[in-house]
Amino acid sequence: xxxxxxxxxxxxxxxxxxxxQSLELDFFIVGATARDINLSHFIGLDSPRTTEDLDxxxxxxxxxxxxxxxxxLMETGSFxxxxxNPIRLLY
Numbered sequence: 001x002x003x004x005x006x007x008x009x010x011x012x013x014x015x016x017x018x019x020x021q022s023l024e025l026d027f028f029i030v031g032a033t034a035r036d037i038n039l040s041h042f043i044g045l046d047s048p049r050t051t052e053d054l055d056x057x058x059x060x061x062x063x064x065x066x067x068x069x070x071x072x073l074m075e076t077g078s079f080x081x082x083x084x085n086p087i088r089l090l091y
């Protein structure tokens with residue numbers, strides 16, 4: 001165990017949380033960031049980040065709802081589309 005603090009992308013998480021709250025949708029963090037939160041904050045183990053992405057999961061009822069989420073995230077001015085990947089955004 002080390003004293004290294006896990007650095008979470010707080011501004012990113014706050015932006016996503018605000019958008020999801022405005023759309024009345026729940027989301028959760030998955031992938032490496034979820035693992036790091038569990039290991040670092042709950043178990044006290046160091047988990048060095050090897051990637052800088054954040055994976056989130058949202059249950060959507062339609063492609064229209066999915067597109068609304070992407071549009072709302074883009075409207076914050078904090079995200080950009082990735083041309084060759086329609087489901088990923090760059091923060």
